[in-house]
Amino acid sequence: MSLSNSLPLLILLSSLLPGLAIFLLREESFRLRTALNLFGASVKLILVGVMIWGVFHEQVYETRWTLAPGLDLVLHADALSVLFVSLSTLLWLVTTVYAIGYLEDSPHRSRFFGFFSLCVTATVGLALAGNLFTFVVFYEFLTLATYPLVAHKGTPEAIRGARIYLAYTLAGGMALLIGAVWLRTLAGPLDFVQGGILGGMDHLDPWTLRWIFLLLIVGLGVKAALVPLHGWLPQAMVAPAPVSALLHAVAVVKAGAFGIVRVVYDVYGVEFAASLGVLALLGAAAAVTIIYGSVKALSQDNLKKRLAYSTVSQVSYIALGTAILGPLATVGGMVHLVHQGVMKITLFFAAGNYAEALGVHRVSEMDGVGRRMPGTTLAFTIGALGMIGIPPVAGFVSKWYLGLGAAESGAALWVLPVLVGSSLLNAAYFLPILYRAWFGQPPAKWPGGHTHAGRWEINQALLWPPLLTAGLALAAGLFAAAPYSPLEWARLIAEREYSL
Amino acid sequence: MNNLLALPVVLPLLGSLLALVWPRRADWAGLGASVAAFVAAGHIGAEVMRNATLELAVGGWAPGLGIALRADGLSASLLLMSTLVALAAGLYATTYFAEAQKRADFWPLWLLMITALHALLLSGDLFNIYVTLELLGLAAVALAALGGSRAALQAAVRYLTVGLLGSLAFLTGVGLIYAGYGTLDMVMLAGRVDAEPATWVALALMTAGLLIKSALFPMHFWLPSAHANAPAPVSAALSALVVKAAFYLVLRLWLDVFDVALSQASAGLLGLLGASAVIWGSWQAYRAERLKLLAAYSTVAQIGYLFLFIPVLLATEPGEARDLLFGALVLFALTHGFSKSAFFLGAGVILHRAGHDRIAELGGTSRALPVTTFVLALAGIALIGLPPSGTFLAKWQLMTSAIAAGQWLWIPVIAIGTLLAGAYVFRVLGHAFGPGEGVGPSLAWARAELPALLLALVATAVLGLGAAQVWTMVVPGSNAEGVSL
Numbered sequence: 001m002s003l004s005n006s007l008p009l010l011i012l013l014s015s016l017l018p019g020l021a022i023f024l025l026r027e028e029s030f031r032l033r034t035a036l037n038l039f040g041a042s043v044k045l046i047l048v049g050v051m052i053w054g055v056f057h058e059q060v061y062e063t064r065w066t067l068a069p070g071l072d073l074v075l076h077a078d079a080l081s082v083l084f085v086s087l088s089t090l091l092w093l094v095t096t097v098y099a100i101g102y103l104e105d106s107p108h109r110s111r112f113f114g115f116f117s118l119c120v121t122a123t124v125g126l127a128l129a130g131n132l133f134t135f136v137v138f139y140e141f142l143t144l145a146t147y148p149l150v151a152h153k154g155t156p157e158a159i160r161g162a163r164i165y166l167a168y169t170l171a172g173g174m175a176l177l178i179g180a181v182w183l184r185t186l187a188g189p190l191d192f193v194q195g196g197i198l199g200g201m202d203h204l205d206p207w208t209l210r211w212i213f214l215l216l217i218v219g220l221g222v223k224a225a226l227v228p229l230h231g232w233l234p235q236a237m238v239a240p241a242p243v244s245a246l247l248h249a250v251a252v253v254k255a256g257a258f259g260i261v262r263v264v265y266d267v268y269g270v271e272f273a274a275s276l277g278v279l280a281l282l283g284a285a286a287a288v289t290i291i292y293g294s295v296k297a298l299s300q301d302n303l304k305k306r307l308a309y310s311t312v313s314q315v316s317y318i319a320l321g322t323a324i325l326g327p328l329a330t331v332g333g334m335v336h337l338v339h340q341g342v343m344k345i346t347l348f349f350a351a352g353n354y355a356e357a358l359g360v361h362r363v364s365e366m367d368g369v370g371r372r373m374p375g376t377t378l379a380f381t382i383g384a385l386g387m388i389g390i391p392p393v394a395g396f397v398s399k400w401y402l403g404l405g406a407a408e409s410g411a412a413l414w415v416l417p418v419l420v421g422s423s424l425l426n427a428a429y430f431l432p433i434l435y436r437a438w439f440g441q442p443p444a445k446w447p448g449g450h451t452h453a454g455r456w457e458i459n460q461a462l463l464w465p466p467l468l469t470a471g472l473a474l475a476a477g478l479f480a481a482a483p484y485s486p487l488e489w490a491r492l493i494a495e496r497e498y499s500l
Numbered sequence: 501m502n503n504l505l506a507l508p509v510v511l512p513l514l515g516s517l518l519a520l521v522w523p524r525r526a527d528w529a530g531l532g533a534s535v536a537a538f539v540a541a542g543h544i545g546a547e548v549m550r551n552a553t554l555e556l557a558v559g560g561w562a563p564g565l566g567i568a569l570r571a572d573g574l575s576a577s578l579l580l581m582s583t584l585v586a587l588a589a590g591l592y593a594t595t596y597f598a599e600a601q602k603r604a605d606f607w608p609l610w611l612l613m614i615t616a617l618h619a620l621l622l623s624g625d626l627f628n629i630y631v632t633l634e635l636l637g638l639a640a641v642a643l644a645a646l647g648g649s650r651a652a653l654q655a656a657v658r659y660l661t662v663g664l665l666g667s668l669a670f671l672t673g674v675g676l677i678y679a680g681y682g683t684l685d686m687v688m689l690a691g692r693v694d695a696e697p698a699t700w701v702a703l704a705l706m707t708a709g710l711l712i713k714s715a716l717f718p719m720h721f722w723l724p725s726a727h728a729n730a731p732a733p734v735s736a737a738l739s740a741l742v743v744k745a746a747f748y749l750v751l752r753l754w755l756d757v758f759d760v761a762l763s764q765a766s767a768g769l770l771g772l773l774g775a776s777a778v779i780w781g782s783w784q785a786y787r788a789e790r791l792k793l794l795a796a797y798s799t800v801a802q803i804g805y806l807f808l809f810i811p812v813l814l815a816t817e818p819g820e821a822r823d824l825l826f827g828a829l830v831l832f833a834l835t836h837g838f839s840k841s842a843f844f845l846g847a848g849v850i851l852h853r854a855g856h857d858r859i860a861e862l863g864g865t866s867r868a869l870p871v872t873t874f875v876l877a878l879a880g881i882a883l884i885g886l887p888p889s890g891t892f893l894a895k896w897q898l899m900t901s902a903i904a905a906g907q908w909l910w911i912p913v914i915a916i917g918t919l920l921a922g923a924y925v926f927r928v929l930g931h932a933f934g935p936g937e938g939v940g941p942s943l944a945w946a947r948a949e950l951p952a953l954l955l956a957l958v959a960t961a962v963l964g965l966g967a968a969q970v971w972t973m974v975v976p977g978s979n980a981e982g983v984s985l
Contacts, residue, residue, distance in 0.1 A: 066968050068831075068893050069824055111870070133896075137887040144886060147926070151933050154866075159930050170922045173886075174915045181899040 007051055008075035008128045009063040011085065012121055014044040015092070019117025025110045034100055037113055041093040044124075048082075048089045052484070055082045056492075062130060073137065074191065076130030079493045080265070080334070083486070084127035084258050087338050088250045090472075091345055092120045094465045098349055099242035101461025102356065112152055116246075118145035123251045126258060132180045132190040132267060135259060139176060139223070142255055143169040149243045150236050161238040168222050168232035169252075176219025176259075183212050183267070192262060194496050196269015206276055209268075213278045216263050217285075224256025224319060225312045227289040233312055237304045241352025244304060248311045249345035257318040257337065264322050265330075265497050274325045283323030287418045289316040294425035301362045303351050306429060307344070313422060314340045314387060321402050324412045327494040329405025334490035336398035339386070342473045343395055346383035349466035350376045357458045359448020363433055368442025373457040377437050379466035384430040386473050389423045394476035397487055399423065504547065505556040505569040507540035508579055508618040516611035523604035527594050530607040534590045537614070538583040541576070548576040549973050555624070568624035568685060573974035574830060575621045578748060581834050582621070584958070585740050585841045586614050588951035592845050593733040595948045596852070606646060606731075613639035613737065620745050626674045626684040629749065633670065637663035637713070640742050644730040655725035662722045666712035666746075673706030686757050695761040703758050707750060714746035716770075716807055717777030720800045724784070727796035732848025735792060736841035739799040744833055747806050751829075754810060764814060771811035775913040777804025782920035786927065791847040791857035794924055795840065798883055801917060802836045808910050809898060815905040827971035828897035831963065834970065835890035838959035839882035845952035846875040852948070859928055863936020871949045873932050878956035880925030882963075885918050890963030890970075 018040030025033050051061060054077070061077035077085075099116065103109050122145050125138035143166070151162035184190055186204055187197065198209065222229045233253070237244060247253065260282070264273050273279050293313025300306035317340065321333015353376045354360040354369055370377040386393030399419055406415035456463055480487040515533025519526040547554055548571055558567040571579070590610065597603045616636035623629045641663060645656035678684055680698050693699060715723040723743070727735050754762060781801030788794040809829040816822040849872045850865060851857045866873040882889035895914060902910045963970070 065965070067965065068827070068897065068967050069971050071893065071896070108867075111866075137892075140886045140892075141888070144881065147929075148933070151930070154933055154935050156934070159934055162933075163926065163930055166922065166926055170884075170919060174919060177896070178899065178911060178915060181896060182903055185900050185903045 003050075004059065004061055005063055007047065007054075007061045007063075008077055011044060011047045011051065011089075011128065012075065012125055014047060015040050015117045015124065016121045019114050019121060022110055022117060023114040027107070027110055030109075033110060033113060037096045037100070037117070038093075040117065041089070041096050044089045045093060048086050051077050052082055052086060055079055056484075064130075070189070071133055072131065072189070073134050074130030075125070075128040075134070076192070077128060078192070078194065079489065079496055080261065081127045081129075083334065083338060083489050083493065084254070085124055087254075087341050088120060088123045088127060091246070091250050091341060091469070094469060095242050095246050095345070097461055098245070098352075098465040099240075101459045102240065102242050102352060104459070108152070111148065112240075115145055115148045116242075119149060119246065119251050121145070123255060126255050129262075130192055132183070132192070132263075135262065136173075136177055136180050139255060139259065140173050142223075142251065143173060146243075146247065146252055150239045150247075152240055152243065153238065155238070158238045161235040164235045165232045168229065172219045172222025172229065174219070175215050175222075179212050179215030179219060182208075182215070190267060192266035194266060195499060196265065196267060196272055198267060199269040199272035210276055210278055213263070213268065213273070213276070214281075217260060217278075217282060220256045220259035220263065221285070222256065223252050224260060224315055225253050225289070225293075226256075226285050226316060226319065227292045227312070230289070230293070230312045234305055234308045237302075237308055241348060241355065244308075245345045245348035245352065248308070248348055249341040253311055253315045254337065254341060257315050260319050261322050261333070261337075270322075270325060270330070270497065279323045279325065282319060283412065283415070286316040286319035286323055287415065289313065290320065290418055290422045291425070294422050294429065297429045298425065301364055303354070303361060303363055303366070303433075304348070306363060306433075307347050307351060310347075310387060310426070310429070311344060313426075314344065317398060317402060320415065320418075321398075321405065324402075324405050324409050324415060326405050326409040327498045328401055328408050329412070330494040330497060331487070331490045332398055332401030332403075332405050334493050335401065335486050336395075338486040338490075339394035339398050339473065339476055342469050342476060343383045343386040343393070346379050346466050346469040346473060347387070349462070349469065350380035350383070353458055353462050353466065355448075356462065357448070358446040360446065363436070365443075365447055366433060366436045367440025368437070369440075370438040371442055372446070375457055375463050375467055379470035380437070381434055382470040382474055383466075384434055386477070388426040388430055392474065392477040394473045394480075394486075397477055397480050401487075503556065504540060504543055505554055505571055505622055506558065508537050508544070508583065509569075509615055509622065511536045511540060512611040512614040512618065516608045516615060519604070519607035519611065524600070526604045526607040530590055530611060531587075531594070533611055534583070534587040534614075537618070538587050541579045541583040544571055545576045545580045545973065547571075548573055567628055569622040570624040570687075571622055574748070574751070577830055577834060577970060577973050578744065579618060579621050581837045582614070582617055582741050585837055585955065586610075586737065588955050589733040589736045589841055589845065592736075592848065592948060592951040593731075596731060596733055596848055602646075606643070609639055609642050609646070610734075610737075613643060613742070617741055617745055621748065624686055626677065626686065626689075630667065630671050630674055633713070633745070633749070634667050636742060636745060637667060640738060643734045644726050644738065646734060647729060647731050649729065651725070652729040655722075655729045658722050659726040662712055666709040669705050669709030669712070671709075673702040673704070673709065676702035676705065686752065690757045693758055693761055699758065699761045703753065703761060706753060710746045710750050710753075711773075714743050714750065714803055715800060716773050716803060717780055717800065718773075720777065720781070720803075723800060724793055724796040727799065728790065728792040732792070732844055732851065735795070735848075736844035739796065739844060740837040740841035743799060743803060744837060747803065747833070750810075755813065755826075759814075762814060764811070767811040767814040770807050771907075771910065774804040774807030774810070775910065777801060778808065778913055778917035779804075779920070782917050782924065786920055786924040788924075789858060789860065791850065791859055791862075791928065792844065794859065794928065795843050795847055798843075798921070798924065799836075799840060801921070802840070802883065805895075805898075805914075805917070806833060806836075808913065812898065812901050812905055812907055812910065815907060816901055821901065821904065823975040824971070825897055825901040827974045828894040828901075830974045831890045831967055831970045832894035832898075835882050835894065835959050835963050838955045838963065839879040839889070839891070842875055842952045842955035842959060843879040843883065845955065846872045846879065849948050849952065859931055861936070862928065862931040863934040865932040865936075869949070871953060873929070875949070875952045875956045876925075876932065877929055878953075878960045880929065882956075882959040884921040884925055888964035889960045890967050891959075893964065893967050
């Protein structure tokens with residue numbers, strides 16, 4: 001039992017055990033629950049710090065448990081998993097603080113935080129999964145852990161949203177399962193290996209591999225919200241704000257995108273996938289999704305819905321970066337995994353704050369919110385500018401590398417107009433919000449009605465998380481070249497994937 | 501040491517007699533016997549893991565003359581499940597039946613049923629198996645009628661008739677075998693059986709009888725009403741254990757005794773019936789209006805999965821691949837046993853608290869009975885076949901073997917069945933999470949809720965994470981790698 005074979009397990013347990021303990025707490029034990037939450041999140045952060053250092057110095061961390069003969073549950077740390085683990089861990093801590101403030105006095109908090117921790121456990125398990133089987137296990141586990149969170153409010157609307165979510169994700173999980181089983185019968189244990197494993201197996205029929213790729217991508221595309229599998233995402237908006245924040249930034253959509261990255265790079269191998277011709281298909285799906293999501297976002301008046309369609313669009317940048325052959329595009333896709341998470345969680349926190357403090361749910365009600373809530377609106381502005389891709393916010397870096405990658409590969413020049421078009425569309429649906437917020441005339445009475453008396457514009461637990469994540473989004477762009485920055489880490493991954 | 505084999509039969513029988521002559525202490529006799537049987541089964545399981553097969557010739561008579569008891573990995577694992585489920589359900593029964601008189605009626609029959617079941621699992625001889633099968637059926641019918649309602653009695657009478665028909669067919673087949681081969685000892689038979697018409701007729705008759713008893717589609721018609729109308733602890737045992745007994749015999753006959761006489765076509769037929777059961781049972785469960793009826797139809801579907809394994813098993817070359825699949829089959833049966841009994845006990849808790857089990861009116865259950873809602877969710881995960889339950893691993897292996905054997909037809913069946921199971925489980929959970937008065941005041945009700953929780957945890961966590969042990973037990977000589985921590 002040394003650190004090298006227990007660290008991945010410990011990272012998993014640091015949210016699983018507090019989560020299970022929280023289920024057993026009484027509703028009133030607020031302090032103990034908060035302590036457990038923050039304790040788990042902090043321990044995880046420290047452990048992940050150790051892991052980052054270790055992986056950078058080429059340490060091997062692997063926990064292996066035999067579930068059935070020939071079927072191992074493997075948790076393994078490589079550069080890619082560390083990227084996703086750090087993102088989830090950091091944002092979990094921030095979201096936990098936010099959720100504690102947001103759910104003050106609301107019922108069923110023990111249940112909420114219990115499932116919240118399980119949800120993070122599943123995400124971290126996905127990130128650390130060392131083979132396709134383990135990935136499938138945690139992929140399904142994530143579905144189960146998020147269902148109660150979406151249904152949390154218990155209103156008919158919430159139950160309906162949760163049911164739609166479940167229908168999509170279970171069906172997607174089934175496609176992924178069949179694809180994974182099929183591939184396993186052909187190619188063995190499917191441990192993730194940088195550079196892929198299928199390229200070296202000449203006996204496999206290319207058409208079979210193409211069909212399997214399609215099954216896997218359909219299964220993963222449901223969570224990644226690739227059009228036309230995205231239908232659940234706008235419906236899942238009924239969830240409480242912290243859940244939406246986590247769902248859109250780290251947990252569910254990212255799990256799908258991350259899975260696509262894994263399948264392309266570490267199962268098929270990006271060069272082999274390109275030679276099969278399946279990357280073109282993936283790229284086309286991603287491009288369609290990017291444009292479609294942006295166009296749909298334009299017409300949404302409901303703020304959270306607009307953000308949801310924006311997620312549909314933005315997450316596909318990751319798939320797009322994966323689908324373009326070449327290290328620069330890889331860097332762009334990978335780094336967007338982090339950047340999109342940080343920016344989108346900021347936007348959802350801010351949207352939650354508007355709803356909570358002012359009762360503002362619609363874009364058309366947002367006139368003058370910047371004067372009433374300057375801190376929140378500042379965070380929102382940074383997030384929105386980043387999404388559009390304006391320097392120096394992080395989103396610019398992602399788009400820059402995607403563009404470079406497309407130019408480098410030559411064959412993917414068609415990506416450039418997609419990037420430009422989507423950026424224009426991003427601007428078209430975000431800038432009017434910013435204009436309204438800062439320059440609009442605030443109404444005499446906010447829709448929520450209740451007046452606010454206090455030193456801060458809103459409870460501090462709700463104010464600091466968006467400001468912090470907005471700061472991170474800014475820092476990730478400003479200090480992109482610093483060591484251990486997301487960009488540098490994405491470069492490390494690209495180097496290892498292409499063995500540069 | 502092999503005298504151990506008699507204990508899982510003798511102990512419940514003793515308990516049954518004690519409960520009969522001493523009704524006021526029936527609870528103690530019953531629970532004591534259940535615990536003792538569980539401990540004995542645990543020892544047998546450990547022995548089987550070490551020595552592969554245990555055998556006991558009762559009274560020293562050689563097999564063929566006397567009563568031979570045998571335990572291999574298959575029977576030992578089912579025995580272990582049976583004793584644990586019986587213990588948990590029995591514990592729950594002490595709160596389910598509020599009146600002492602009911603409990604005094606319940607325990608002797610219940611323990612008799614357990615006795616018959618254990619004897620069936622350990623018997624090595626077809627005639628003894630017939631006797632135990634008959635005894636099991638009769639005890640089960642009496643228990644199913646214990647609720648006393650008109651619907652329960654009608655269902656029980658139908659259960660009785662169908663059960664007798666099944667036993668009759670089985671007995672006829674056994675007679676033909678005896679006439680043909682002069683022995684009923686299964687090990688001896690396995691060496692002598694030839695592929696000839698008389699054998700086929702006998703096997704067909706025995707199988708038909710067992711299919712009726714295991715409620716394979718379309719012979720499932722008696723099951724939903726019988727299982728849904730029985731008292732909850734009884735429903736749990738009927739669905740988790742009694743149906744499995746008949747399936748266990750099908751496995752024994754088809755894989756161990758008559759494998760030389762079988763064709764792929766006959767196995768394919770069983771598979772097709774299984775596939776129809778998966779689809780039809782899941783669909784009916786989705787449409788069911790009452791929780792217990794849903795659980796009963798879900799059993800019809802899950803039995804279907806078990807029969808899906810048979811054509812794939814027979815198409816897989818004996819050896820490692822087949823052992824893997826066989827272990828998965830046992831894992832599936834075990835997980836279903838635990839999860840379904842947990843589900844029925846949970847349904848019983850709700851039924852008692854709410855006075856009804858209409859799914860559409862379950863709103864608020866998650867607030868009033870959080871533990872039981874959790875039980876339904878955990879058991880539901882195992883019924884759907886999601887990780888970390890044992891069913892997930894079993895389905896994974898079944899799909900792997902089906903693809904390897906080129907039997908692609910079962911893949912969409914499993915996919916559709918799984919999605920339908922998701923639909924029916926989450927339909928219940930959706931209502932339970934919904935708004936509503938709830939089913940009563942929130943009280944810790946440990947003795948009623950904990951047995952179900954225990955069973956659900958075994959199905960979802962223990963059998964999922966510790967599944968490698970099942971293969972160690974079932975497949976002789978396999979020592980799956982343990983933890984590499």
